[in-house]
Amino acid sequence: MMKASPKLSTATKKKVVDLRGRIAPQSTIIAVGAGKGGVGKSFFSSSLAYFLAQMGHKTLLVDMDLGAANLHTWLGEGLPSKGINEFMKDTNLTIGDVISPTMKNNLHLISGASEGLYNGDISDAEKSRLLSALYNYPTDYIILDLGAGTHTSTLDYFLMAQHHVVVFTPEPSSIENAYRFMKAVFYRKIRRYGSRLDIDQRIEHITKNNHNIKSPRDLLNTLHKEFPEISKDLKEVMNQLQFQIVLNQIRTAQDRNLGKGIKSVCQRHFGLPCEFLGALSYDNAVWQSLRQKKHLLVANPYSHLYAQIMAMARKLADPSQPKNMVS
Amino acid sequence: MYQEEETSFYDLLEISPSAGPTEIYEAYQRARETYSPHSAAIYSMFTEEEARELLRLVDEAYSTLSNRSRKRAYDLRLGLLDDEELKNETPNAYHSHPNKSPEKQDSLVEERKVGRAEEGWTGIVKVHRKVDPLPEGQERTRFSTYTVDAQFEKDIEDVEECDGSFLQKIREYKNVPLQELSEAMKTSRSTLRALEENELDRLPVQVFTRGIVVQYCRMLGLDEHKVVAAYMTYYKSQKST
Ligand SMILES: Nc1ncnc2c1ncn2[C@@H]1O[C@H](COP(=O)(O)OP(=O)(O)OP(=O)(O)O)[C@@H](O)[C@H]1O
Numbered sequence: 001m002m003k004a005s006p007k008l009s010t011a012t013k014k015k016v017v018d019l020r021g022r023i024a025p026q027s028t029i030i031a032v033g034a035g036k037g038g039v040g041k042s043f044f045s046s047s048l049a050y051f052l053a054q055m056g057h058k059t060l061l062v063d064m065d066l067g068a069a070n071l072h073t074w075l076g077e078g079l080p081s082k083g084i085n086e087f088m089k090d091t092n093l094t095i096g097d098v099i100s101p102t103m104k105n106n107l108h109l110i111s112g113a114s115e116g117l118y119n120g121d122i123s124d125a126e127k128s129r130l131l132s133a134l135y136n137y138p139t140d141y142i143i144l145d146l147g148a149g150t151h152t153s154t155l156d157y158f159l160m161a162q163h164h165v166v167v168f169t170p171e172p173s174s175i176e177n178a179y180r181f182m183k184a185v186f187y188r189k190i191r192r193y194g195s196r197l198d199i200d201q202r203i204e205h206i207t208k209n210n211h212n213i214k215s216p217r218d219l220l221n222t223l224h225k226e227f228p229e230i231s232k233d234l235k236e237v238m239n240q241l242q243f244q245i246v247l248n249q250i251r252t253a254q255d256r257n258l259g260k261g262i263k264s265v266c267q268r269h270f271g272l273p274c275e276f277l278g279a280l281s282y283d284n285a286v287w288q289s290l291r292q293k294k295h296l297l298v299a300n301p302y303s304h305l306y307a308q309i310m311a312m313a314r315k316l317a318d319p320s321q322p323k324n325m326v327s
Numbered sequence: 328m329y330q331e332e333e334t335s336f337y338d339l340l341e342i343s344p345s346a347g348p349t350e351i352y353e354a355y356q357r358a359r360e361t362y363s364p365h366s367a368a369i370y371s372m373f374t375e376e377e378a379r380e381l382l383r384l385v386d387e388a389y390s391t392l393s394n395r396s397r398k399r400a401y402d403l404r405l406g407l408l409d410d411e412e413l414k415n416e417t418p419n420a421y422h423s424h425p426n427k428s429p430e431k432q433d434s435l436v437e438e439r440k441v442g443r444a445e446e447g448w449t450g451i452v453k454v455h456r457k458v459d460p461l462p463e464g465q466e467r468t469r470f471s472t473y474t475v476d477a478q479f480e481k482d483i484e485d486v487e488e489c490d491g492s493f494l495q496k497i498r499e500y501k502n503v504p505l506q507e508l509s510e511a512m513k514t515s516r517s518t519l520r521a522l523e524e525n526e527l528d529r530l531p532v533q534v535f536t537r538g539i540v541v542q543y544c545r546m547l548g549l550d551e552h553k554v555v556a557a558y559m560t561y562y563k564s565q566k567s568t
């Protein structure tokens with residue numbers, strides 16, 4: 001995987017072509033998803049973006065919640081005049097035309113607000129145009145704040161990133177929905193990106209032969225054993241998907257263990273390495289600062305959350321951080 | 328006859344084989360909490376029964392890894408100890424021919440090989456445990472026992488291209504009835520017969536046929552990479568003419 005070095009200025013960044021002839025993205029893209037609304041995706045995305053900008057990285061925060069966008073509010077900004085909607089409607093616009101600066105140095109925003117645009121209304125061609133515009137936009141970090149649910153567009157936005165963050169809260173319904181989202185992501189990935197490996201046919205073959213497949217991991221293991229000739233490519237494709245788990249709104253120390261437990265369960269279930277990025281405390285200051293139209297990190301730098309988010313931003317931003325890839 | 332169990336206990340507890348006692352204990356506590364019936368982390372991912380099974384495995388992992396000699400025996404079985412170490416401890420096991428070495432060491436060698444070859448996605452290792460000793464010169468498949476014919480074994484080993492009749496010859500050599508094979512593979516007898524009699528038009532499309540041959544070889548305990556490749560070479564040459 002190619003990773004844009006944050007030290008490089010955007011001007012000197014060249015298009016990097018990997019071994020397969022694919023063009024590597026012009027930034028490090030971090031997608032933030034969840035199964036359920038209201039768990040804190042926007043809070044986390046905006047906070048992460050804030051810290052990355054603080055650390056000196058040129059950061060673009062994109063509100064991909066096309067139906068009900070509100071990211072500008074989190075940053076304490078007014079509603080920008082242009083955003084994703086305008087980009088989608090007017091094919092003469094480039095992605096640069098709809099980016100707005102913010103009060104924070106290095107931090108830029110693409111708003112998704114104004115009147116509703118629904119995932120279901122977007123054609124494949126429109127979706128590709130948006131994806132490739134973001135993919136080819138040269139900057140240090142792009143953070144995608146996704147909408148809730150498992151619409152295929154949402155899954156594709158999530159999969160275009162190199163970092164796959166999933167936000168949980170300790171409530172069972174949030175956990176269940178997040179797992180459902182992750183399963184949908186997994187199957188979208190294996191079907192879409194494995195299509196050149198005849199994955200559909202092979203999966204059908206395996207299930208017809210009555211192997212005992214209860215989880216994505218069983219599926220991977222069986223594919224890997226039954227079809228050794230694709231095993232290498234399949235591993236390469238699937239190893240790109242490493243979930244990074246954030247547990248938001250924790251209230252007790254025990255909740256922190258829950259985060260580690262979720263990571264273990266995901267690893268067992270998907271058979272892919274996952275990471276527990278960290279836990280975020282529940283703090284009334286979050287909605288209080290929102291009401292003051294200021295970002296929490298500006299309004300209340302003494303919150304526990306400040307250090308917690310900073311630690312996660314550092315983890316994500318450090319390119320030397322070892323990734324436990326499966327060989 | 329064959330027991331297949333999923334084990335790397337290390338993988339289950341998410342620790343490295345070099346972890347010390349404290350680390351093992353902490354990992355055990357964490358895993359117990361994660362897979363306990365009321366844990367929120369397993370909610371909707373594992374059924375109650377699967378969770379119970381995982382808990383049982385977690386306990387077994389701890390009772391094995393927390394005991395020095397049991398841990399050592401386990402590491403040996405997984406092939407985690409390096410060759411030198413192993414050679415010094417059981418000098419005959421690694422180098423002698425499996426059929427000629429004493430039974431206990433024999434199965435040790437088998438497991439070592441399996442443990443290394445079958446690394447899965449997260450390093451999960453399947454360990455096959457062999458039971459019931461066999462008289463010298465005999466080998467077994469999961470269906471049958473047969474007398475080893477060194478010449479024919481060599482022919483199989485050297486094969487570069489082979490048709491279905493060769494597969495049939497192997498099956499008969501290993502005394503495996505078509506009916507039993509068909510049941511175990513969940514593949515009809517007529518398909519298997521088409522395979523053995525080279526009636527390629529009655530076989531499914533290439534990936535499926537390949538899958539059938541993979542399973543066929545696996546059931547007969549053959550080096551699947553070799554034999555499948557040999558068969559597919561034949562298959563493709565027939566299809567292209
Ligand atoms: N750590 C926290 N402590 C206290 N309140 C929080 C915390 N995180 C989020 N909240 C509250 O939860 C609400 C939802 O947060 P947020 O908008 O970030 O969720 P979301 O996942 O983006 O939701 P949607 O799917 O609707 O976009 C907010 O009103 C916020 O005040």
Ligand SMILES: [Mg+2]
Pocket residue numbers: 041042043065070145
């Ligand atoms: Mg949101």
